[in-house]
Amino acid sequence: MKVWEFMTRKIEWIDADSSVYEAIERMVNKRIRSLAVCYSDSKKQKGVITARDVVFRVLGEGKDPMRTKIREIAKVPMICIPKDKDMKDVLDIMREANVARVFVCDGDDIVGVVALMDVMYASLIERVRG
Amino acid sequence: MAKEWLLSSGILMGWSLGANDSANVFGTGVASGLVGYRTAIFVAAVFVLLGSIIEGEKCMGSLGALTALSHSEAFFAMLSSGLTMTIFTLLALPASTSQAIVGALMGIAVYHGNPDFSALGKFLTCWVLTPIGGIICSVALYKPLKTLVMKGIRSPIARNRVFLVGILITGSYGAYSLGSNNVANVTGVYVTSGLISPFWGLLIGGVSIAAGVLTYSRKTMMTVGKSIVPLDPFSGLLAVFSESLVLHVFTQVGIPVSSSQAIVGGVLGVGIARDIRTVNFRVMGKIFCGWIITPVISGSLAWIAVFMENAFKGGRIMEWLNFLWYRFPTSGVETYLFVPPLVMFIASSITATGGISGAFLLLPFQVSVLKYTSPGASATNFIYNIVAIPGGVYRYIRDGKFSWTLFLSLMIGTLPGVFFGYWMRIVYLPDPKRFKFFVGCVLLYLGLRTIWSAIGEFRTAGGRPKQVKGRITKENFGLRSAVVFENQTYVFSSLGVMIVALFVGVIGGAYGIGGGALMAPYLISVLELPVYIVSGAALCSTWVTSILGAIIYAIGPLSGPSTQTSPDWLLGALFGLGGFLGTYFGAWLQKYLPSSWIKTALGIVIVYIAIRYVWPMISGLIS
Amino acid sequence: MFKRFFYSEKNEQLVLKEMRTHLELLEQACRCFVDFLKGGDKRFLEEIVEIEREGDIVRRNILSTLYKGAFLPYLRPNIYRFVEIIDETLDLLKDKARLCEFISIPPILLDDTLQIAVLNTEMVRMLIIAFDTFVAGDDLRERVLAVRIYEKRIDDLYHDLFLRITKVSVEDFWQGRGLGDFFSLLVKLSDLVEDAGDVLSLLHLSLS
Incomplete structure (x- = not known):
């Protein structure tokens, strides 16, 4: 099964210069665990911020989320996979980079995201299709 | 006067046996809609008759071993067991014809002063073993048969067919066993007393049971079938099969037993195998009571009947009543x-x-x-x-x-x-x-x-x-x-x-x-x-x-x-x-x-x- | 009296075959809808209406065969239910197609709508696979789970869509109402297909 078949198209972007608090608010409201980060100074650069980063690197260290910028903790570069790759390749990337979410790109554009659960679903459907 | 009328109480008994017990073999099938009612009664009647004619004789002798009977005593034995059955039916207790008849025969034996309680032991053992046998059969067969059906037959069409034909086959087998085992209850005492030949006994018994099946079994089939939990077709099938097997085994032993108790055992066994509760303890208690109360009541009735008969025959009662003999002066009529x-x-x-x-x-x-x-x-x-x-x-x-x-x-x-x-x-x-x-x-x-x-x-x-x-x-x-x-x-x-x-x-x-x-x-x-x-x-x-x-x-x-x-x-x-x-x-x-x-x-x-x-x-x- | 015991298999086979045809029609209708969303060609909508009519014929055929005595009586209610659910799904697609003839889907929602439609088609495909598994007599738990996964995905998508739908401005009441109806039908379809999957597993269970 190809990646684009089973990816989630909905991606939440946040500007790298926003505060971490804004990121937290967004995560809580949308009930998601990670956000894509865009940089206003560089079109090409993209990053990711996850709940894990927020907890360990901001709240855990006693920093004020209001004053901390996303830029400081975001992971760069974003880990991507081309949209016509196979679902199985996603798994390798996840294992290598030790992440639970892989973004899907079409050239330079980000078109979706594949989470660990999606991989599980996809493999099950794959099995059923036989 | 011809003594054939003495058969009437037995025929009535056979009729009621057929009406009540056919539910035990086809009740699950009919109540769950697997078999049509008309098909069920037709098949049941045919196989009951076959069973009684082919193997029914095996049970005939054991009843005779309990006591020697005169022709009229045979009639009274059947009458009192029939009466007991009616009483139990009215009280909604699951009585067994076999137990009622053995009780009646013992009652008559007691009247004659020569009851043979050692023969009774064999009967009692078999009665107790009937539900237990049903349980054992069901438990033992559940897993292997289930695996066989589930593994061997996969497509829904084939399974559909298996259940359809299965219920018909087990039902037929059940009816056959019922006939072979219980025909002795209907005419056994007449054969023992020499009123009719064994062949006629089997034929008349089989026909009267079949008549009961054909004419009056619808209601019991519905109520019994629904109450013995037709959980799923397979369990129902197995319960009936266990019942039939137990009945057939006891036919070989030569002891008539209760089909109702056998099926209760079968259903209970399925429940144990599937780890669910199918029969409550009240039912068990009732069965247990039946082992004791049924023979006692029907025995007492038989004793009273035979006592009365002899009293009348010997003229003793007439003597007692002589003081009530009166001549009405005006009309000249003389009577009691x-x-x-x-x-x-x-x-x-x-x-x-x-x-x-x-x-x-x-x-x-x-x-x-x-x-x-x-x-x-x-x-x-x-x-x-x-x-x-x-x-x-x-x-x-x-x-x-x-x-x-x-x-x-x-x-x-x-x-x-x-x-x-x-x-x-x-x-x-x-x-x-x-x-x-x-x-x-x-x-x-x-x-x-x-x-x-x-x-x-x-x-x-x-x-x-x-x-x-x-x-x-x-x-x-x-x-x-x-x-x-x-x-x-x-x-x-x-x-x-x-x-x-x-x-x-x-x-x-x-x-x-x-x-x-x-x-x-x-x-x-x-x-x-x-x-x-x-x-x-x-x-x-x-x-x-x-x-x-x-x-x-x-x-x-x-x-x-x-x-x-x-x-x-x-x-x-x-x-x-x-x-x-x-x-x-x-x-x-x-x-x-x-x-x-x-x-x-x-x-x-x-x-x-x-x-x-x-x-x-x-x-x-x-x- | 005994006819049922000797030659009934033909009826049962016919029922299963027609059920499969019914499902295929449903899949075909779903595909038509996807094609319509992709190109906006209204001929596809007419085709959906045609397919729905054909589905009615198939359904009637199944019901009359069941009435003639195919399958054990205690299995029939669930078969009836399955057929009715598929029929309802086809009905729903038809209604959706009729709606599409006079509403226009807002461009910002088009992409998500298309995705839901595609997932619906995939979901029906899964149901067909599950049905084939049922006919073969194999365990279909996994297949029904796959159907449910699609349902969950569609539900998530719809939830998201629903939040955005409020931002769409409509020209008049009837446009707005048609749009609302359209989206509720869109998501109801997956509910129905999920129900069909559940009934299928119930059928499988009642045969064991």
């Missing part, structure tokens, strides 16, 4: 004092259920059985009415359903009629032969009318008259009388009623009845008066007429010692006592018996008596 009330109690409880007066049957009884043919018999009939009726009259007056205008019209017509009847009876009908012809004619009319009304009830499918509430509020007496009942006015011609009542009075006076029963059809169908107004007035006029009739017969101008016209007061009163109680009992009985059937039977009996009375005269005329 308890016979008249007893006869009329039974007769009038039946006739009351069919809606006619017991007095009609009393006269033939006096004439033919007691040989009391003189005019005094008619008078004694009146005495019967005097004693038996007041209860009914009182009820109508209390409920406000007594119309005195109608009563008056009836009385005015009837009284002179009764006198003419009295005159006719003594002048024209003192000869028994002629009198019988007259009685026959009246009975013929009555019998045909009873049958006719029964047919009407069959057609309307209703039968029982509704209890009407309301009272008579206003009445006017005149040439045209009016009765107001619940704001509705009924008008009738008093003169017409009187004229008809005059004719009826003549017949009633000669016969010894008040004529109410003969009047009623005219009032209801010709004058279109409602039943509830007519009944009270008719009954009351019968009563008053009877009093006057009795007086006329006693002191009338034609009466004298030579003609024997005076009523036998004591005999009449005894009859009346029985009639009085019988009427009440009949009214109670009516709630439980369909009056249409009673009327049909009663009508046929009355017509039969009528023809026997009328025929000698007609045949005399012909020749």
Whole structure:
């Protein structure tokens, strides 16, 4: 099964210069665990911020989320996979980079995201299709 | 007399066994819709018959080993076990025929003083092993068979087929086992007592069970089938199979056991294998009680029956009862004092259920059985009415359903009629032969009318008259009388009623009845008066007429010692006592018996008596 | 009396075959809808209406065969139910197609709508696979789970869509109402297909 078949198209972007608090608010409201980060100074650069980063690197260290910028903790570069790759390749990337979410790109554009659960679903459907 | 009638109790038992126990083999299938009812009973009947003929003999001997029986004792054994089964069925307890019969046989053995309790041990062991065997079979077969079916047959079409054919095969096997195991219950004792040959025993037993299956098994199939939890087709199938296997095994052992208990074991076993609760402890308790109580009750009944039979045969009871032997002085009738009330109690409880007066049957009884043919018999009939009726009259007056205008019209017509009847009876009908012809004619009319009304009830499918509430509020007496009942006015011609009542009075006076029963059809169908107004007035006029009739017969101008016209007061009163109680009992009985059937039977009996009375005269005329 | 026990297999096979045809029609209708969303060609909508009519015929055929005595009586209710659900789904697609003839889907929602439609088609495909598994007599738990996964995905998508739908401005009441109806039908379809999957597993269970 190809990646684009089973990816989630909905991606939440946040500007790298926003505060971490804004990121937290967004995560809580949308009930998601990670956000894509865009940089206003560089079109090409993209990053990711996850709940894990927020907890360990901001709240855990006693920093004020209001004053901390996303830029400081975001992971760069974003880990991507081309949209016509196979679902199985996603798994390798996840294992290598030790992440639970892989973004899907079409050239330079980000078109979706594949989470660990999606991989599980996809493999099950794959099995059923036989 | 041929002794074949002794088989009747066994055949009845077989019929009820078939009606009840076929549910154990096809109940699950029919209740869950796997097999059609007609298919089920047909297959069950065929295989029950096959089972009983092919293997039924294996169980026959074991019952014989319990005790030696005379022919009539065999009859009583079956009768008392049948009675026990009925009692248990009414109490909704799962009784087993096998246990009832063994109990009855032991009861008879005890009477003879040679009970062999060692043979009983074998039976008891098998009874206990029946449900246990069912459990073991189910538990042992559940896993292997399930795996076989689930692994071996995958497609839904094939499984569908497996269950469909499976239920038919296990059902057939179950019916076969049932026949082979239980036919001994039906006719075993007759074969043992030498009344019939083993082959006829098997055939008659098998046929009677099959008849029960074919005619009366629908209800039990539905209730039993649904109550023994047809969880899923496979479990139901296995439970029936275990039951059949257990029955078949015990056929080889030669002991008849209970199919109901075997299937309870089978269902319980499935429950254990699937780890669910299918049968509650109350059912288990009931089964346990059945092992003990069933044989005890049926044994006691059999003991009593055989004791009574021997007492009668040996004349011992007759000796005891001799002091009750009485010669009625007026009529010269000789009988036991308890016979008249007893006869009329039974007769009038039946006739009351069919809606006619017991007095009609009393006269033939006096004439033919007691040989009391003189005019005094008619008078004694009146005495019967005097004693038996007041209860009914009182009820109508209390409920406000007594119309005195109608009563008056009836009385005015009837009284002179009764006198003419009295005159006719003594002048024209003192000869028994002629009198019988007259009685026959009246009975013929009555019998045909009873049958006719029964047919009407069959057609309307209703039968029982509704209890009407309301009272008579206003009445006017005149040439045209009016009765107001619940704001509705009924008008009738008093003169017409009187004229008809005059004719009826003549017949009633000669016969010894008040004529109410003969009047009623005219009032209801010709004058279109409602039943509830007519009944009270008719009954009351019968009563008053009877009093006057009795007086006329006693002191009338034609009466004298030579003609024997005076009523036998004591005999009449005894009859009346029985009639009085019988009427009440009949009214109670009516709630439980369909009056249409009673009327049909009663009508046929009355017509039969009528023809026997009328025929000698007609045949005399012909020749 | 015994006819049922000897030659009934033909009826049962016919029922299963027609059920499969019914499902295929449903899939075909779903594909038509996807094609319509992709190109906006209204001929596809007419085709959906045609397919729905055909589905009615198939359904009637199944019901009459069942009535003639195919399958054990205690299985029939669930078969009836399955067929009714598929029929209802086809009905729903038809209604959706009729709606599409006069509403226009707002461009910002078009992408998500298309995705839901595609997932619906995939879901029906899964149901067909599950049905084939049922006919073969194999365990279909996994297949029904796959159907449920699609349902969950569609539900998530719809939830998201629903939040955005409020931002769409409509020209008049009927446009707005038609749009609302359209989206509720869109998501109801997956509910129905999920129900069908559940009934299928119930059927499988009642045969074991």
